[in-house]
Amino acid sequence: MAKITLKDLSHSYLKTQSSNLDWAVRDVNIDWEDGGAYALLGPSGCGKTTLLNIISGLINPTKGDILFDDKMVSNLNPVERNIAQIFQFPVIYDTMTVYDNLAFPLKNRKIEEDKIKAKVHEIADMLELSSTLNNRASGLTADGKQKISLGRGLVRSDVNAIMFDEPLTVIDPHLKWILRSKLKELHQKINRTMIYVTHDQTEALTFADQVVVMHEGQIVQTGTPVDLFEKPKHTFVGYFIGSPGMNLLPCEFKEGYVMLNGKKIETHTKVKSNNFSKTEIGVRPEFINFSSDGIPVKVLSVSNTGRHKIVDTQSQSGKIKMIAKASEDIPSGSAFLSFKKEYTYAYGDDWIIE
Amino acid sequence: MNKTINQKAWFFVIPVFVLVAFNAIIPLMTVVNYAFQETFGNNVFMWEGTRWFKQIMLSERFHASLGRQFLFTFIILFIQIPLGIAIALTMPKEGIGVPICLVLMSMPLLIPWNVVGAMWNIFALPDIGFLGHSLNALGFDYNFTQQIGDAWFTTILMDVWHWTSLVVLLSYAGLQSIQPAYYQAAEIDGASRWAVFTKIELPKMKKVLTIAILLRFMDSFMIYTEPFVLTGGGPGNATAFLSIDLVKMALGQFDLGPAAAMSLIYFFIVLLVCWVFYTLMMRNEGNQ
Numbered sequence: 082m083a084k085i086t087l088k089d090l091s092h093s094y095l096k097t098q099s100s101n102l103d104w105a106v107r108d109v110n111i112d113w114e115d116g117g118a119y120a121l122l123g124p125s126g127c128g129k130t131t132l133l134n135i136i137s138g139l140i141n142p143t144k145g146d147i148l149f150d151d152k153m154v155s156n157l158n159p160v161e162r163n164i165a166q167i168f169q170f171p172v173i174y175d176t177m178t179v180y181d182n183l184a185f186p187l188k189n190r191k192i193e194e195d196k197i198k199a200k201v202h203e204i205a206d207m208l209e210l211s212s213t214l215n216n217r218a219s220g221l222t223a224d225g226k227q228k229i230s231l232g233r234g235l236v237r238s239d240v241n242a243i244m245f246d247e248p249l250t251v252i253d254p255h256l257k258w259i260l261r262s263k264l265k266e267l268h269q270k271i272n273r274t275m276i277y278v279t280h281d282q283t284e285a286l287t288f289a290d291q292v293v294v295m296h297e298g299q300i301v302q303t304g305t306p307v308d309l310f311e312k313p314k315h316t317f318v319g320y321f322i323g324s325p326g327m328n329l330l331p332c333e334f335k336e337g338y339v340m341l342n343g344k345k346i347e348t349h350t351k352v353k354s355n356n357f358s359k360t361e362i363g364v365r366p367e368f369i370n371f372s373s374d375g376i377p378v379k380v381l382s383v384s385n386t387g388r389h390k391i392v393d394t395q396s397q398s399g400k401i402k403m404i405a406k407a408s409e410d411i412p413s414g415s416a417f418l419s420f421k422k423e424y425t426y427a428y429g430d431d432w433i434i435e
Numbered sequence: 436m437n438k439t440i441n442q443k444a445w446f447f448v449i450p451v452f453v454l455v456a457f458n459a460i461i462p463l464m465t466v467v468n469y470a471f472q473e474t475f476g477n478n479v480f481m482w483e484g485t486r487w488f489k490q491i492m493l494s495e496r497f498h499a500s501l502g503r504q505f506l507f508t509f510i511i512l513f514i515q516i517p518l519g520i521a522i523a524l525t526m527p528k529e530g531i532g533v534p535i536c537l538v539l540m541s542m543p544l545l546i547p548w549n550v551v552g553a554m555w556n557i558f559a560l561p562d563i564g565f566l567g568h569s570l571n572a573l574g575f576d577y578n579f580t581q582q583i584g585d586a587w588f589t590t591i592l593m594d595v596w597h598w599t600s601l602v603v604l605l606s607y608a609g610l611q612s613i614q615p616a617y618y619q620a621a622e623i624d625g626a627s628r629w630a631v632f633t634k635i636e637l638p639k640m641k642k643v644l645t646i647a648i649l650l651r652f653m654d655s656f657m658i659y660t661e662p663f664v665l666t667g668g669g670p671g672n673a674t675a676f677l678s679i680d681l682v683k684m685a686l687g688q689f690d691l692g693p694a695a696a697m698s699l700i701y702f703f704i705v706l707l708v709c710w711v712f713y714t715l716m717m718r719n720e721g722n723q
Contacts, residue, residue, distance in 0.1 A: 139619050160625045172620040175638045185634075189625035233624060 083149040083241045085113040085136060085274065090145030092131055105131040107298045109145070113242070113276065118268045120289035121278045124321070128298040129278045130169075133244050136276070137164040149241055165234035165243040169250050171226035175219040179210055182218045183232045190237070204232045207267065223251045224260075231260075235267065242274040249284070261288060282322050294318050310365070311424060312349075316431045319363050325391060328369070329428070330398045332362045339427050342397040344376055346420060348427045350435050357429035366391065368424040369403035371412060375419035376401070383411050394418065469695035487696035497697060499672070500680040501704075507587075507676060508655045511594045515651055516644070518595070519602025524636075526607055537607075540600045548597075552664025555593040559665075579666065583673040586666050590674050593661060598651060605647040609640035645716045649709055656705055677701055 090109040098104060106128040113119060121129050134140040136147065138159040147155050154162050165186075174182050183201045205211045208228045213221065218229055227248060234243050245264070249257045265288055268275050277288050285292050286306040293303045294317070301315035302308075313319040319327030333340040334355035338347055339362050346362065378394035378401060390405045394416070401418060405411060427434040470487055472480040491497050526536045546554075561567035561578040566589075570577035579585040613635065621631045637644075659678040662668065668675035668683070675683070681701065685694035 134619070137623060139622060159622045164623065166619070166623045168616040168620060170614070170616060172614075172616050174634045176634065185626070186624040189627070189630065230620070233620075 083274075084115045084151075085242060086146075086148040086151070087111050087113075087132075087136070088146040088148065090132075090135065090142050090147070092128075092135060092140065092142040092144075101297070104298050106135070106142070109300055111293065111300055111303065113274055115274055116272045117274055118265070118288060118290045119274070119276045120285035120292045121276055121295060122280070122282060122285040122292055122321075123295035124280055127295045129280075129295055130246055132295070133166065133246055133276065133278055136242070137166045137244060138162045139166075163237075163239065163241050165237060165240045167230050167234045167243070167245045167248045169247045171223060171230045171251065173218045173221075173226050173229050175217075177218055178215055179205075179218050179221070179229060180214040182229050183210075183214075183236055186233055186237055200236050200238070204236050207235075207263070208232050224253060224256050227252055228260075231264075235271075238271070240273065242276060245275070245277045247279055248277075249279075257284075264288060282324075286322075294321065296321075312426070312433070313363070314433045316361060316363060316428050319365070319428075323365055323367075325366055325402045327363045327365050328401050328403075329361045329363045330396070330401070332360055332398065332427075334360050334427060334429070334434075342376060346376075346425065347422050348425045348434075349423055350427070350433075352427045352429075352434050355429075359428075359430050361428045361431075362425065363428055364420045364425045366402045366404040368421040369401065369418050370421070371403075371405070371409075372417050372419040375417040378416055378418055380411060380413055380416055466695045466698050469691045470699055473692050483692060487692045488700070491693055491697045491700060494693075496680070497700075500675055500677050503673075503675065504656060504677040507591070507658070508652060510591055511598070511655050512648065512651055514591070514595050515599045515602050516648060519599050519647065520606045520640070520644075522599070522603045523606035523610055524632075526603070528611070537604070540603050543597050543600050546597070548660040549664050551593065551597050552661040555589065555596075555661075556665050559589045581670055583670060586670055586674050590662050590665060593665060594655065594658070597661065598654065602647045602651065605643045606640055609643035610636060613639045641716070645713065649713065652712070653705060653709065656708075 087109050090106060091104055092106045093104045095103050101107065109132065121132065123129050131140060135142045138154075138157060138161075142155070146153060149162070159166075174185060177185065180201055183204060184197050187197045187200065201214075202211070205214055208231060210225070210228055210232060213225065218226065221229070231245075231248060234240075234245075249260060252260060261284065264275070264277070277285070279285050279288075286309075290305065291303060292306055292309055294301050294309065294315075296315065296317040302313065302318045304312075304314075309318055309322050313322065313327060316327070316329050319329060330341060332346075334352045334357070335345075336353065337351045338345050339352060340346070341362055348362065376396055378396045381393040381395050381400075383393075384391045385407065387407065389407050390409065390411060392403045392405055392411055394401045394403065396418075403418065468480075471483060471485070473483045474480050522540075527533055543551075556564075558564045559567045559579050561571055561580070567577055567579070576582075577585050579589040617635050617639075618631065621635060626634065657678055658676055659682070662674050662676060663679055663682075666674045668679040672680075678701075681694060681697055684690050684697065
């Protein structure tokens with residue numbers, strides 16, 4: 082039960098670092114508020130697990146500090162930090178029964194037997210493990226085993242945070258949904274900080290109040306799912322979140338506007354000088370309309386998803402995807418597109434211009 | 436699925452059958468032949484039924500060597516298995532130390548058995564051997580050629596030196612295959628080092644340890660060359676284990692009938708112990 086602060090945190094698995102790519106995690110500054118439901122979202126290999134292991138104390142960071150409620154914990158071990166962590170693959174103690182597995186973290190902390198019993202039964206009920214409590218854990222299915230792993234993380238009621246490292250990887254899709262809503266429900270019930278690592282945006286957006294997006298070891302944006310959707314601060318957030326992702330087109334920055342294919346386009350924030358090596362304009366397919374005047378494109382294909390149509394078009398600067406209503410008529414051949422100004426952003430070297 | 440029936444398939448089994456016949460079945464059948472008959476040479480055989488078996492089963496000499504054999508095997512298992520696990524636990528998990536340790540560990544396993552016996556014989560000689568001379572210089576009255584306790588001590592020490600590595604290598608392989616997440620989870624769960632060992636490492640090593648115990652049981656139960664070169668079964672019959680006694684009976688006294696019966700009993704004991712042990716160890720594997 083604490084606010085967790087990471088300050089100027091960097092970690093490398095190498096002894097010497099020559100470039101940014103040698104860092105697994107770099108320059109991370111973030112506050113995890115007490116009781117928040119966070120998702121740590123990013124592709125495989127972006128440093129999510131490393132960051133999680135640093136918070137729990139399994140890894141000592143190369144640089145930077147970890148604070149719980151403004152108290153330095155950088156030198157404390159996982160037990161002293163009092164963190165629960167659930168791993169990607171189910172970890173169970175083969176020789177023990179389900180009950181003993183769930184009781185194990187409590188027994189190690191010398192809690193009285195009747196308290197353990199009550200707590201284990203409570204968690205087992207919640208995870209629907211009650212009927213198997215006396216079975217040997219090794220005989221269970223993959224999702225049963227992962228439920229035990231989850232349960233071991235949940236039995237301790239005094240933890241500072243519970244961290245999930247892609248816990249639903251081995252779970253069947255229909256159970257995934259159930260377990261995820263269970264976790265969400267649990268969060269509301271016990272009101273403890275939860276950090277949920279995943280590379281699946283649906284999982285992240287449904288579980289979390291705040292989503293932290295990581296890319297190549299850096300945190301590129303923290304915000305609500307709506308923030309990430311409506312105002313991606315980094316091109317990576319733009320194309321990683323949303324389906325299809327944000328359209329990003331190379332363009333020129335002028336004083337106050339952006340030039341795309343020789344057309345003047347206004348963006349959410351007025352751009353200024355142009356000293357970036359890469360300049361792009363970004364707009365989500367949801368915020369593009371057909372119009373009588375705008376960016377000239379050729380309609381390539383239309384796919385109907387039922388709720389709406391995804392239209393692939395080709396402009397001079399690259400492909401543009403747009404989403405149209407299912408009822409809308411799609412022009413064939415040439416057409417013009419207009420972007421909604423308040424959701425159109427300019428990006429210099431991948432970062433938003435504000 | 437319907438199985439195709441084609442008697443020609445037997446044809447393909449013939450090579451294996453011939454091979455097994457020549458290296459196992461035929462020699463075994465000669466032994467069986469001797470075990471039920473009496474011969475005075477010249478290929479003259481007389482039917483004796485189960486007489487040799489009764490004789491062996493009731494003989495005090497057999498009981499004594501069987502007892503020595505079990506004692507020896509239990510002692511070396513009792514030392515080698517825990518010692519092997521302990522060494523495997525302390526070996527480095529990565530880096531340059533890994534190949535160094537592995538090569539050092541494999542060395543004793545590569546030395547021929549009679550060389551091991553000869554080495555230890557010279558090493559332990561009370562007057563000129565390094566071990567024997569040093570022990571005597573330190574005030575111990577050590578002479579493995581004369582004193583029963585010293586002979587046992589030396590034989591066991593030799594076997595531990597020769598074979599603990601096998602247990603180490605198998606245990607090490609078992610330990611290396613444990614995923615890091617298990618250790619991390621245990622750390623998070625606040626498990627003690629002892630709990631990590633008993634709840635994670637030992638259960639995960641169960642299969643390789645079963646193999647290690649089986650191999651060490653069979654090898655030590657059939658041990659011949661090393662004690663034969665080291666002590667020759669002496670002093671007296673003190674280190675005459677089953678196979679040494681068997682060879683004495685078969686080739687020394689030329690009692691082919693009783694020796695053949697003893698070989699068969701010996702063989703069945705090994706088979707029985709292995710089967711019982713393996714069945715017990717694998718009893719709970721079915722539901723996994």
